[in-house]
Amino acid sequence: MATEKSAVFIIFGGSGDLAHRKLYPALYRLFKAGMLKDHFAVIGTARRPWSNEYFRQTVVTSLEDFDDDKRMMENFAMHFFYQSHDVNDSDHYIALKQLASKLDDRFETGRNRVYYMAIAPRFFGTVAAHIKSEDLKTDGYNRLVIEKPFGRDLKSACDLNDALSKAFTEKEIYRIDHYLGKKMVKEIPNLRQNNPKFDEILNNKYVSNVQVTLGESLGVEDRGGYYETAGALRDMVQNHIMQILGVVAMDEPEVMNAESIHEIKGGLFANLKDLTPEQVSKKFVRGQYDTDKIGKLNPYRKEDKVEEDSNIETFVAGKIEFNNERWADVPFYVRSGKRMPKKSSRIDIVFNEKVEAFGIRPNTIVTLFIEPEDGSSILINGIDYREVKQDLIKYPEDPDIFKGAREAYESLFIDILAGDKANFTLWEELKSTWKYIDVIREQWDAEDPQFPNYLSDTMGPDTADTLLEKDGNSWIWN
Numbered sequence: 179m180a181t182e183k184s185a186v187f188i189i190f191g192g193s194g195d196l197a198h199r200k201l202y203p204a205l206y207r208l209f210k211a212g213m214l215k216d217h218f219a220v221i222g223t224a225r226r227p228w229s230n231e232y233f234r235q236t237v238v239t240s241l242e243d244f245d246d247d248k249r250m251m252e253n254f255a256m257h258f259f260y261q262s263h264d265v266n267d268s269d270h271y272i273a274l275k276q277l278a279s280k281l282d283d284r285f286e287t288g289r290n291r292v293y294y295m296a297i298a299p300r301f302f303g304t305v306a307a308h309i310k311s312e313d314l315k316t317d318g319y320n321r322l323v324i325e326k327p328f329g330r331d332l333k334s335a336c337d338l339n340d341a342l343s344k345a346f347t348e349k350e351i352y353r354i355d356h357y358l359g360k361k362m363v364k365e366i367p368n369l370r371q372n373n374p375k376f377d378e379i380l381n382n383k384y385v386s387n388v389q390v391t392l393g394e395s396l397g398v399e400d401r402g403g404y405y406e407t408a409g410a411l412r413d414m415v416q417n418h419i420m421q422i423l424g425v426v427a428m429d430e431p432e433v434m435n436a437e438s439i440h441e442i443k444g445g446l447f448a449n450l451k452d453l454t455p456e457q458v459s460k461k462f463v464r465g466q467y468d469t470d471k472i473g474k475l476n477p478y479r480k481e482d483k484v485e486e487d488s489n490i491e492t493f494v495a496g497k498i499e500f501n502n503e504r505w506a507d508v509p510f511y512v513r514s515g516k517r518m519p520k521k522s523s524r525i526d527i528v529f530n531e532k533v534e535a536f537g538i539r540p541n542t543i544v545t546l547f548i549e550p551e552d553g554s555s556i557l558i559n560g561i562d563y564r565e566v567k568q569d570l571i572k573y574p575e576d577p578d579i580f581k582g583a584r585e586a587y588e589s590l591f592i593d594i595l596a597g598d599k600a601n602f603t604l605w606e607e608l609k610s611t612w613k614y615i616d617v618i619r620e621q622w623d624a625e626d627p628q629f630p631n632y633l634s635d636t637m638g639p640d641t642a643d644t645l646l647e648k649d650g651n652s653w654i655w656n
């Protein structure tokens with residue numbers, strides 16, 4: 179049984195999609211595991227005038243896809259309280275403070291607080307400012323959880339960070355990148371540490387190139403309005419892809435703790451090889467989906483809440499390089515797109531012929547699957563490693579990684595409750611990645627792309643293949 183934790187969670191945006199689809203089911207799993215038991219409460223805040231009873235019903239409904247233990251779900255929901263709230267109204271924060279304080283006493287939570295921003299990003303700064311001005315912070319711990327997106331360019335990210343920093347210290351801020359909560363991504367540092375031989379060949383002497391693909395089969399569905407303000411570059415590359423690169427490419431920390439991991443990762447991102455505006459068209463390509471071969475699916479420009487002449491990209495591929503000794507001249511090819519033939523997030527590490535010196539077949543490819551298999555396989559040259567018993571990679575001790583892996587949000591809540599920031603992004607990392615992404619965005623915004631340029635249910639525009647062919651390489655997943 180897990181060690182019980184105590185806290186009051188204040189979920190700003192408690193009636194929303196993220197809260198119901200991800201946060202409540204994740205908290206419920208912790209409740210079932212005994213990590214949350216008697217000493218916790220959840221306050222959901224949103225504009226609508228809901229009663230506690232109605233809120234609790236919505237919480238139970240959100241769990242029904244995951245469980246049928248009605249009694250357990252109802253016991254869980256009894257810890258939930260609703261507070262109607264407008265983010266700009268100071269009086270509402272005072273009411274919120276009184277409710278939280280009452281729940282602290284009732285559930286003996288040690289006055290620990292998790293403030294979760296499951297609300298539109300434009301409100302993040304306002305809410306943080308009111309938490310400070312209305313004096314909501316307590317003498318327990320106060321952890322602020324921020325959802326993505328963290329800004330839309332370096333300038334807005336700096337503004338947001340300044341606003342948050344007035345109310346919370348960097349140590350108290352947990353910036354979510356849910357890919358860092360995915361089991362396989364979380365496991366990579368351990369996999370490297372437990373396999374010195376594998377780690378020893380992760381460098382420019384033995385690696386020909388690394389490929390990271392975050393592919394989705396769906397289009398924008400009902401999120402066209404949001405997507406029109408984002409695009410694949412901001413939505414996937416600046417955060418998730420960069421963070422995955424960080425985990426794969428960072429040097430091994432001396433000790434496996436948040437501080438060392440962040441120090442090393444921060445150093446890696448500071449070493450992103452500069453990109454000039456002139457290099458953008460040589461190193462990055464973009465695409466937007468059309469209908470499919472039989473004309474059944476909507477092109478992006480016909481999706482709900484999307485402009486008919488939208489130039490927003492739904493696909494991006496690029497070549498990222500690092501300016502350090504370990505990775506000099508190794509291309510990290512990255513790719514993310516909607517309406518690809520299937521959903522698959524994976525990392526392909528392509529070794530060169532020199533690995534033979536390690537008794538490993540030349541041109542070995544190690545593939546780490548992130549999802550939908552959720553960390554279930556490591557393939558070496560297409561063969562499931564469990565069958566080949568090659569000793570390039572040993573499976574970690576924890577067998578859980580290859581079974582029903584924890585959902586990312588559950589895993590991230592465990593970290594938040596433990597005060598472990600290893601799987602969250604630090605401000606310095608974000609600053610470096612935004613600086614890099616801004617060069618591409620500014621260049622693209624100044625040009626007129628020929629969209630749409632790829633059919634739905636394909637691997638994206640041809641230019642994504644040419645990008646690698648120019649270097650004598652090709653996508654492993656194609």
Ligand code: NAD
Binds near residue numbers: 191264299326327
């Ligand atoms: P949503 O629109 O479903 O929910 C927004 C919530 O904010 C609702 O509870 C709404 O009542 C509340 N709200 C809106 N205006 C308010 C105001 N003035 N005062 C108080 N409350 C107000 O949005 P969502 O999809 O749940 O997204 C929430 C956040 O999570 C966003 O920052 C989004 O970028 C991020 N996010 C969402 C997802 C997802 O899968 N939904 C994934 C990643 C990140």
